[in-house]
Amino acid sequence: MGRPRIADGPRKSHLPAKIRVYELARELGLTNKETLDLCVKLGIGVNSHSSSIVDAQADRVRRRADRDGLIRPPEPEPEPEPEPEPEPEPEPEPEPEPEPEPEPEPEAEAPRAH
Incomplete structure (x- = not known):
């Protein structure tokens, strides 16, 4: 009833395995251009490194x-250069606490003239 059940697991493909030219170049330690040139010499039709x-x-x-x-x-592959550690910012010098201003002495009231 319905569709036949497909067995679980990887399907086997009847297509040949493929590799990209740039992967082959990396494997051989060649440049993409050198690998493309070799392919052309051997009559393998390739257009680009991909x-x-x-x-x-x-x-x-x-x-x-x-x-x-x-x-x-x-x-x-070249290792990425480690980022330079930022220089620690100099700690700001604590500002000296302001000295309390001396309280002005109350001025004596001038006698009032009547």
């Missing part, structure tokens, strides 16, 4: 790069 190629093509590029001695260890 083009995808199947694993079999990627293996051909790997073998060619190895044979031509192009493979370099991948450059580690």
Whole structure:
């Protein structure tokens, strides 16, 4: 009654696995341009570094790069420079408490003339 139940779990795709040219370049320690040039030499149709190629093509590029001695260890990503700690602000010097002003002495009342 209704739709047939699909088994749980990952589906197996019959499509070949793919990798982007820029990922392959990073893996081989090459620039994107060097990797694109290798693909063109091997007749692999790619347009840009974000083009995808199947694993079999990627293996051909790997073998060619190895044979031509192009493979370099991948450059580690530069560590971000730690932000300089802000200099602690100098504590403001406590203001001296004002001295209490002496109370003026009451002036003597001048005698009034009648």
